[in-house]
Amino acid sequence: xxxxxxxxxxxxxxxxxxxxxxxxxxxxxxxxxxxxxxxxxxxxxxxxxxxxxxxxxxxxxxxxxxxxxxxxxxxxxxxxxxxxxxxxxxxxxxxxxxxxxxxxxxxxxxxxxxxxxxxxxxxxxxxxxxxxxxxxxxxxxxxxxxxxxxxxxxxxxxxxxxxxxxxxxxxxxxxxxxxxxxxxxxxxxxxxxxxxxxxxxxxxxxxxxxxxxxxxxxxxxxxxxxxxxxxxxxxxxxxxxxxxxxxxxxxxxxxxxxxxxxxxxxxxxxxxxxxxxxxxxxxxxxxxxxxxxxx
Amino acid sequence: xxxxxxxxxxxxxxxxxxxxxxxxxxxxxxxxxxxxxxxxxxxxxxxxxxxxxxxxxxxxxxxxxxxxxxxxxxxxxxxxxxxxxxxxxxxxxxxxxxxxxxxxxxxxxxxxxxxxxxxxxxxxxxxxxxxxxxxxxxxxxxxxxxxxxxxxxxxxxxxxxxxxxxxxxxxxxxxxxxxxxxxxxxxxxxxxxxxxxxxxxxxxxxxxxxxxxxxxxxxxxxxxxxxxxxxxxxxxxxxxxxxxxxxxxxxxxxxxxxxxxxxxxxxxxxxxxxxxxxxxxxxxxxxxxxxxxxxxxxxxxxxxxxxxxxxxxxxxxxxxxxxxxxxxxxxxxxxxxxxxxxxxxxxxxxxxxxxxxxxxxxxxxxxxxxxxxxxxxxxxxxxxxxxxxxxxxxxxxxxxxxxxxxxxxxxxxxxxxxxxxxxxxxxxxxxxxxxxxxxxxxxxxxxxxxxxxxxxxxxxxxxxxxxxxxxxx
Numbered sequence: 082x083x084x085x086x087x088x089x090x091x092x093x094x095x096x097x098x099x100x101x102x103x104x105x106x107x108x109x110x111x112x113x114x115x116x117x118x119x120x121x122x123x124x125x126x127x128x129x130x131x132x133x134x135x136x137x138x139x140x141x142x143x144x145x146x147x148x149x150x151x152x153x154x155x156x157x158x159x160x161x162x163x164x165x166x167x168x169x170x171x172x173x174x175x176x177x178x179x180x181x182x183x184x185x186x187x188x189x190x191x192x193x194x195x196x197x198x199x200x201x202x203x204x205x206x207x208x209x210x211x212x213x214x215x216x217x218x219x220x221x222x223x224x225x226x227x228x229x230x231x232x233x234x235x236x237x238x239x240x241x242x243x244x245x246x247x248x249x250x251x252x253x254x255x256x257x258x259x260x261x262x263x264x265x266x267x268x269x270x271x272x273x274x275x276x277x278x279x280x281x282x283x284x285x286x287x288x289x290x291x292x293x294x295x296x297x298x299x300x301x302x303x304x305x306x307x308x309x310x311x312x313x314x315x316x317x318x319x320x321x322x323x324x325x326x327x328x329x330x331x332x333x334x335x336x337x338x339x340x341x342x343x344x345x346x347x348x349x350x351x352x353x354x355x356x357x358x359x360x361x362x363x364x365x366x367x368x369x370x371x372x373x374x375x376x
Numbered sequence: 377x378x379x380x381x382x383x384x385x386x387x388x389x390x391x392x393x394x395x396x397x398x399x400x401x402x403x404x405x406x407x408x409x410x411x412x413x414x415x416x417x418x419x420x421x422x423x424x425x426x427x428x429x430x431x432x433x434x435x436x437x438x439x440x441x442x443x444x445x446x447x448x449x450x451x452x453x454x455x456x457x458x459x460x461x462x463x464x465x466x467x468x469x470x471x472x473x474x475x476x477x478x479x480x481x482x483x484x485x486x487x488x489x490x491x492x493x494x495x496x497x498x499x500x501x502x503x504x505x506x507x508x509x510x511x512x513x514x515x516x517x518x519x520x521x522x523x524x525x526x527x528x529x530x531x532x533x534x535x536x537x538x539x540x541x542x543x544x545x546x547x548x549x550x551x552x553x554x555x556x557x558x559x560x561x562x563x564x565x566x567x568x569x570x571x572x573x574x575x576x577x578x579x580x581x582x583x584x585x586x587x588x589x590x591x592x593x594x595x596x597x598x599x600x601x602x603x604x605x606x607x608x609x610x611x612x613x614x615x616x617x618x619x620x621x622x623x624x625x626x627x628x629x630x631x632x633x634x635x636x637x638x639x640x641x642x643x644x645x646x647x648x649x650x651x652x653x654x655x656x657x658x659x660x661x662x663x664x665x666x667x668x669x670x671x672x673x674x675x676x677x678x679x680x681x682x683x684x685x686x687x688x689x690x691x692x693x694x695x696x697x698x699x700x701x702x703x704x705x706x707x708x709x710x711x712x713x714x715x716x717x718x719x720x721x722x723x724x725x726x727x728x729x730x731x732x733x734x735x736x737x738x739x740x741x742x743x744x745x746x747x748x749x750x751x752x753x754x755x756x757x758x759x760x761x762x763x764x765x766x767x768x769x770x771x772x773x774x775x776x777x778x779x780x781x782x783x784x785x786x787x788x789x790x791x792x793x794x795x796x797x798x799x800x801x802x803x804x805x806x807x808x809x810x811x812x813x814x815x816x817x818x819x820x821x822x823x824x825x826x827x828x829x830x831x832x833x834x835x836x837x838x839x840x841x842x843x844x845x846x847x848x849x
Contacts, residue, residue: 123518123809124495209670210662211598212679232665233824319605322664323820338492340810341518 111354118347124337128344135348146349149327150356156243156328157307160254161300164247168254169292172262173284186259193252201316204245208232235325238318242326246313250306254299261295262288297368304364305357329353441476444743447504449497451490451730453483458691459557459767462760466751477743486606486668491515498524501737505744509554509733511545512805513847514812519733520548526734526741528552528748537754542728542770545801554733555752556770557761558688561726561798562612563791565675565683565692565784568705570597576681578709580721582649585712589658592681598660601671601680605664607816610650610823611804613684616711616725617646623718625799631837632806634844638837642717647822647829649714654823664824678702687792688730688767693782708787710795724795727802728770768792803840811843 118135122128139146175185192200207214208231216228232238265288273283311330314320320327320335327335329349337346448467452460460483467479482504484490490508497503503524509516519525530543530552539559546554566578571588574595579585589599603609619625622642630636631643653659660680663671675683676698683689693703710721732751734744751757758769758776765782768789781789807815818835821827827835 124499205665210665211660230662230664233662238665318665321605321820322824323817323826335813338495339488340813341495341808342810 111351114347115351118344118351120344122343123341124343131344135345136352138345139348139352145324145327145332146329148324149329149332152239152326152328153308153310155239156246156310157304159243159247160250160303160307164251165254165258165296165299165303168251169258169289172255172258173288175259176262177280189255190252192249193256195249197249197312198316200249201245201313204241204248205232205317208241232318233322235322238322238326242314242317245317246307246310249313250303254303257295257299258292261292265291293368297365300368301361301364304360308353308357308360329356441474443476443478444740445478445480446506446740446744446747447480447482448506449482449484449494449504449508451483451485451487451508453485455481455483457695457697459688459761462757462764462766466756466760469756470747470750477747479747487608488606494519498522503735503737505735505738505740506748507733507735509546509731510729510805511542511554511556511727511731512729512801514805514807514809516546516548516553517847518809520553523736525553526736526738526745528555528734528745532749533752536752537758537772539728539770539772541798541800545728546731546733554731555748556728556731557752557757557767558728558730559726559768559770559792560686560688560729561724561768561788561792561795562616562684562686563708563710563788564600565685565689565706565708567675567678567681567702568707568783569701570678570681578707579712581713582715585658586656588681589656593657598674598680600658600660600682600684601666601675602659602663602684603666603668603671604659604823605667607819608804609684610819611816612686612725612802614646614650614819615799615802615804617649617714618642619723619725619799620711620714620719621645621649621717623720625723625797628803629800631840632803632844634841638833638840640833643833643836644829645714645717647832650822651825651829654825664820676702686729687788690768690782690784690788691764691766693784694765704783706782706784708784708791710791720796722794722796724791724798725802726792726795726798727800727805731770807839807843808846811839811846814839814842 119130119132120128121131121135171189175182175189178185206212210216210228210230210233213231215231219225219227229237231241269287269291270283273287278286308329310328311334314326314328314331315334318326320331324332330353333346333349333353336342336349448463450460450463452458452463454460455464464481467481471477471479484493494503494507498519509519509525516525530547533543533552533555538556542556542559543552546552546556570576570592571578574591574597576588576591577584579588592599615625615628618628621627622640627636627640627642631638631640666674671680671683672685672689672692674680676692676695678699687708690708692698693706695703710724713719713721732748734741734748738744752771754771754775758771758773761767761769762773762776763778765785804812804815815836818827818832818839822829822832
């Protein structure tokens with residue numbers, strides 16, 4: 082047994098199929114994408130190599146790229162600073178739910194499993210300026226002055242998109258934190274209660290620090306998913322009005338397919354990969370801490 | 377012990393069997409449903425019908441014609457109404473007459489998504505045998521340039537009664553690459569009952585229209601339903617306003633072929649007029665994010681008094697999803713004249729847009745061409761779309777007038793036949809893909825009041841220049 086597992090060659094051959102699949106599905110497409118980003122291919126016909134001109138154009142003369150990057154960062158911040166604290170709070174509260182705990186779990190998770198298409202159509206109808214639920218509700222309550230063209234004004238549109246993304250992803254964030262909260266050993270609870278800790282103190286001083294590893298994972302996932310966000314934006318506003326709600330993925334889609342600038346689109350996608358990798362590395366480094374890990 | 381293990385095993389097998397059979401169902405539906413990816417709003421949502429996968433009968437004994445399967449990719453998702461229904465009826469009839477031919481239909485709408493998928497198909501050399509196509513430059517030229525489209529024999533169509541300009545629109549270098557299916561033109565539909573109830577006459581001048589808008593706004597009716605999310609609608613409107621200002625379609629034409637320019641007082645006036653209409657509340661609030669389906673529904677359900685759209689929506693008069701009292705009260709009128717402009721209301725924004733093309737790399741190219749030539753026999757497509765009140769064919773249809781046309785059909789016919797000039801291909805369809813985006817973005821900025829008319833004229837002129845240079849190469 083030892084001879085087999087200790088032999089490096091065996092290990093290599095055992096891992097090879099998985100590694101091959103991984104590289105075919107991930108590395109090869111990225112490499113091909115990088116190759117095309119060095120061309121001016123229009124999607125049909127011939128193309129020529131243009132070197133790094135696409136990248137130069139992106140950095141030097143493309144305000145929409147920076148706007149889309151800003152929007153993605155905004156969404157990431159929304160996730161980490163708004164959605165996650167809320168998810169932690171709810172995860173902590175739900176464990177006191179008693180009979181309702183299982184039901185609450187299911188209800189909270191439902192938006193996450195409904196198809197994105199359905200939820201965006203739902204929210205687009207709610208936000209509709211003339212016949213949408215939100216404006217009509219404001220009208221009924223007498224707050225007519227608060228009515229807005231929710232998806233037509235640039236700053237409101239981005240706020241609405243961030244809100245819908247947060248709403249839909251809430252289930253996943255909650256689930257991971259809930260698992261973390263449940264993973265805290267019972268004897269810690271008992272010890273704390275013996276020492277006279279109240280519910281709030283218990284949660285703040287004991288459960289929260291022990292959620293640190295879950296937090297690390299969740300934050301990285303949230304930020305990367307913020308950068309990858311495409312469906313919700315595309316279906317709600319298509320990046321409009323006038324490119325104000327473009328995200329990196331919708332922008333590269335528009336460049337590649339609407340404007341037939343495949344080389345440019347590929348350049349943006351390569352940059353997206355680089356940015357996500359960089360962010361993941363930085364976050365992993367920053368959040369690394371020696372913590373007593375349980376379970 | 378044994379029973380517990382047996383129970384677990386049987387449960388496991390049951391789960392496995394269930395999941396495999398469900399996956400099989402999902403697979404079949406997924407293929408068909410997944411193609412109609414993003415339907416535009418309620419009424420037009422659908423999947424490709426099971427009728428298309430009709431069982432191809434086994435070949436008969438001796439002289440069996442070869443069994444052929446053609447793939448038909450169209451932008452008409454709704455197969456129960458309008459052009460989608462006409463297509464499907466003709467496909468079914470052809471399959472009945474020619475049992476050796478099976479035609480598989482794939483649909484996708486709205487148009488931008490459809491055109492994206494065509495690009496993807498073309499890039500992977502998997503273009504379906506028959507596709508919906510448009511005669512405008514930035515759609516057709518790249519496909520022709522990459523050798524994707526098969527040639528039609530123009531002579532074999534000479535008795536079909538096609539309008540010459542329509543065939544020219546689908547030709548390049550004297551070769552015909554598609555068959556046109558509509559004569560497209562742009563009008564304002566209106567709800568006769570709402571107009572009558574509020575004492576509004578059909579507007580002939582801009583002042584009349586503004587007065588009508590004021591009256592409608594006070595009654596909390598949206599004056600004009602407008603698909604603001606798709607900018608091509610505003611592009612055609614812009615071209616019309618430019619003509620209403622300068623009195624001729626040449627302003628836009630010359631600016632696009634660079635014998636003229638968009639930096640013209642008529643263009644600045646037109647841009648100003650657009651902002652004027654929007655400021656007066658012509659389209660209601662939030663129209664910039666309203667998509668095609670939502671606008672159509674708003675008009676069809678009586679929430680808007682008018683609808684800015686092309687003649688191809690005359691099928692609304694037979695759309696069962698709309699209340700009968702609205703269906704029977706749809707009319708149409710041409711764009712009014714502009715204050716201080718020289719264009720007449722009889723100058724019609726008309727072009728020959730949609731049609732079908734055949735993939736050059738298809739193994740069934742000849743069968744596909746044969747099918748299309750059958751489909752466009754005057755008795756088939758032209759008669760069908762005219763007599764069912766669906767749209768105006770690109771062929772002569774006078775011989776099919778029954779006198780039982782819907783009132784909107786009669787209005788549109790009067791507009792079309794009474795036009796003193798036609799616009800031809802509109803400006804936006806002459807841009808290259810990336811300059812077209814600049815054009816559309818500028819229009820959106822103009823409509824959102826974030827760009828001044830003078831700046832707008834400058835920006836689109838630069839885009840036109842860039843586009844012409846790219847196409848000259």
